[in-house]
Amino acid sequence: MRLERITNPSLARQLGFPAAAILATILVAMALAALAGANPLATLGQIVTGALGSKLALMETLNRATPLIFTGLAVAVAFRARLWNIGAEAQFYAGAIVAAILGTGALGSPWALPVTALAAMLAGAVILLGPVLAKTRLGVDEVVTTLLLNFIMLLFVSYLLEGPLKDPMGMGWPKSAALIAEARLPRLLPGLRLHWGFGIAVLAAVAIWIIQIRTTLGFEIRAVGANPEAARFAGMPVNAVMVKTALLSGGLAALGGWSEVAGLKGHLSLDLSPGFGYTGIIVAMLALLHPLGVVVTAIFVAGIFVGSDAMSRTAGVPTYIADMLLASALLFMVLGILLTKVRVVRG
């Protein structure tokens, strides 16, 4: 078989294949539910109700979406420049650590919030800077270095929580002391169980979108991602663009860690992220690396997690169904998107 590019794909093709990818994911969900001995349609219903069925469920979904918007943006920005940042998990924790260090009394009002946020971004940027400099200066592939840094960072957090950042009142739980009130993100609206992190995440998405379509940097990132050789030939400082992309990407992921500590949890713990950095890759890919799309897919992905948790409690289908669905959705979707642009021919 061979692939043939379609010059002007029909609308049916452009909508049909992505729709088929969604349908295929739903079928996988139903098959898994049946495998677990549950009613497939009822299970789907329980996932949807669990994610969106009540005001409480919806707030839970939006809270869960917040870190995913940040890590999704971090990945989207990097992948657009073909910088394979698989280390959003480490950068996320870098931001969370800074929040726990500076937010527990080191800084008072009115500096606690803005300074902590900026310092968190800086920390995340620095974490990604190492692998990117190794890539641009020495040609070291960044996929493995950023991945390995995730493991190192998690061990570092474990060390901090058992040592310097250990909560003296923690009764042996590995967590940091609680953030002071001045360092906490307020609620978005009074009476709503949703913190300002969500608002900042959406603003960040809009800001990235504007950077991408309105600024030279945005143009350069796209050019470098499309064809680094051509960009270099055109006189673009490819390495400098890579470094700027890295600072942006690492900063965004770290902002997610800061928002999770300052907005939701109020302290740093080892289970702060159930893999937000990795899930961010799925969020970004499903959004086709579009910053505004990231907001939508992050809410969708968060909904699957929250809904599956709720469903699992009643229907007895293991909650890992959520990860299986997301992996399936990712693979079906990349194939579906490809098939909107190419045709499979024999020969």
Add this chain to the structure above:
Amino acid sequence: MIEILISAGFWAAVVRIASPLIFATMGELICERAGVLNLGIEGIMVIGAFTGWMAVYQGMPLWGGVGVAMLAGMAFGLLHATLTVPFGLSQHVVGLGVTLLATSTSSFAYRLMLPEVTSPPKIEPFQPFPIPGLSQIPVLGEALFTQTPLTYAAFGLAILVAWVLFHTPLGLALRAAGENPAAVEAQGLSVTGLRMAAVIVGSGFMAVGGAFLTLSAFSSFFFEMVNGRGWICIALVVFGAWRPGKAVLGAVLFAGFDALQIRMQQTPLGAVLPYQVFLMAPYFLSILALIVMSRRAEVPAALMVPYNKGER
């Protein structure tokens, strides 16, 4: 430190720790030599660890478990190969997707099959099989020739891979698929076929590497047991400059540091430094190895470049 380095037990541990890495590194090396980066490795090791263990837990013999793990790995390899080779999709994205799918499939199936279990049940793992005569050699005998059959298989596989890659027409075709696919096609061979076969077989070996953990090393299955070993194997392929012999050397070197850091935790140094520093060492070492080797590495020219017939 010196006492550690001259003890036979230490070297036996080094060989034991290196074994799963050798299986998976050989698997990845085959994929990359043919031109496909397989980031599914981490998840494929998990599915191998799970399926091999579950098969034995359900009453299969140990070698049957190895076979089941290999088949499960090949199934995920087929998925990876289909999406990345004929369809030419991003090897990064597909690989990470396969890792997530294989990992979550293992967790889902584990919970489904053992819903009430709190501590993972144990199986009777492979036992050391001293090779008559050779195992009597002082130090060396205990380190090299008093291992489980699966360890011998790991080193045997490395020799086999080296021989096939560099001394057979199949190996030549496979390497050419990763260097200059158009030339392979000109010879009347199918680049798609070669690459798919490499990814499927390579994934099978990765899964056996995972199964080593449950069938030869730990005797139970835990969710986090692979713990980045797959990513380390990708670093080992680079460190070994895509050569089986050097990659085995890298795996042994890495295992040496890993075995050393475990033992160092019990020395006076372990009382001073937090244990996390020792656990970080293997990951830092992998990054360091990548940086050191990056200048000299001869990357397969067509690695990560999809091949579509009739396109230049």
